[in-house]
Amino acid sequence: MHRDPPSARPQVTEYYKLSEKPPSLRKRRTLIFEPAILNLNSSPVDETHLNKQAGSRRRGSAALPGPPFDKTHLKKPAHSQRPPPPWREEIRSVLISRARLARRVHALARQIEKDFAGGDLVIVALLNGTVVFLADLLRGLSLPLRLDFIGVSSYRDGAGSGGLIFTKELRLDVSGRDVLLVDDILDTGRTLSRVLAKLRPLQPRRLKICVLLDKPARRLEKIAADYVGFTIPDEFVVGYGLDYGEKYRNLPFVGLLHPRIAQGG
Numbered sequence: 429m430h431r432d433p434p435s436a437r438p439q440v441t442e443y444y445k446l447s448e449k450p451p452s453l454r455k456r457r458t459l460i461f462e463p464a465i466l467n468l469n470s471s472p473v474d475e476t477h478l479n480k481q482a483g484s485r486r487r488g489s490a491a492l493p494g495p496p497f498d499k500t501h502l503k504k505p506a507h508s509q510r511p512p513p514p515w516r517e518e519i520r521s522v523l524i525s526r527a528r529l530a531r532r533v534h535a536l537a538r539q540i541e542k543d544f545a546g547g548d549l550v551i552v553a554l555l556n557g558t559v560v561f562l563a564d565l566l567r568g569l570s571l572p573l574r575l576d577f578i579g580v581s582s583y584r585d586g587a588g589s590g591g592l593i594f595t596k597e598l599r600l601d602v603s604g605r606d607v608l609l610v611d612d613i614l615d616t617g618r619t620l621s622r623v624l625a626k627l628r629p630l631q632p633r634r635l636k637i638c639v640l641l642d643k644p645a646r647r648l649e650k651i652a653a654d655y656v657g658f659t660i661p662d663e664f665v666v667g668y669g670l671d672y673g674e675k676y677r678n679l680p681f682v683g684l685l686h687p688r689i690a691q692g693g
């Protein structure tokens with residue numbers, strides 16, 4: 429089984445923090461380490477929300493030296509990290525754009541396809557945070573599989589991992605089958621540890637974990653995912669299925685909440 433080393437995973441280590449300064453005065457920080465395993469040519473993605481400058485450079489890429497998809501367009505000026513207008517009041521900045529999500533989910537699907545080919549795969553996804561990621565991942569997987577869900581919810585409906593309750597039990601028989609457990613984010617690890625403790629006694633042939641996001645800084649349980657979309661810093665994120673108080677799941681990108689919202693103001 430191929431398991432990419434942590435160093436090959438996209439690390440969102442730094443990002444533009446939006447200050448009160450106008451974009452032109454903001455200092456550019458980082459960017460984002462895009463690993464070689466991403467095949468940037470293979471997924472046509474809608475990047476129209478990206479700023480005009482980056483867009484025109486891409487459209488004119490025939491004139492640029494180097495490969496058709498050079499990565500310069502990833503180094504966007506700070507203001508391109510601003511969320512689209514409808515979200516600007518609540519979302520402080522875009523951490524992972526829609527285009528990057530699409531590319532990475534596509535790459536994960538290729539890897540999963542390769543690893544589970546010829547097996548008897550059951551995807552077990554945790555509700556509700558996986559819905560958007562899962563829908564994209566599933567459509568990228570060209571192999572026979574079954575799908576089931578486990579419902580798990582924390583007592584509190586805001587941020588953080590409180591006590592857990594199971595709201596839906598697994599229905600499919602996973603014994604002797606390959607199981608890919610899918611979650612939105614691996615944070616403290618408590619949720620996935622509890623779910624693994626439920627699944628292991630059912631004796632799947634293989635049990636692997638796939639998460640869109642990994643926040644290793646907050647880990648309390650000794651647990652690692654086999655497939656990770658992005659490793660992110662210790663920040664509360666929303667969008668692309670992830671919620672705050674059950675809101676923001678429909679954002680097409682992963683973003684950072686305004687502190688004012690997180691503080692309930």
Ligand code: IMP
Nearest residue numbers: 589614615616617618619664665670671
């Ligand atoms: P864990 O049990 O601490 O690993 O947390 C897992 C669950 O907490 C995830 O499935 C999410 O529902 C939620 N969670 C953790 N961090 C975040 C975040 O940054 N944004 C939104 N939900 C989060």
Ligand code: MG
Nearest residue numbers: 556557670671
């Ligand atoms: Mg959640």
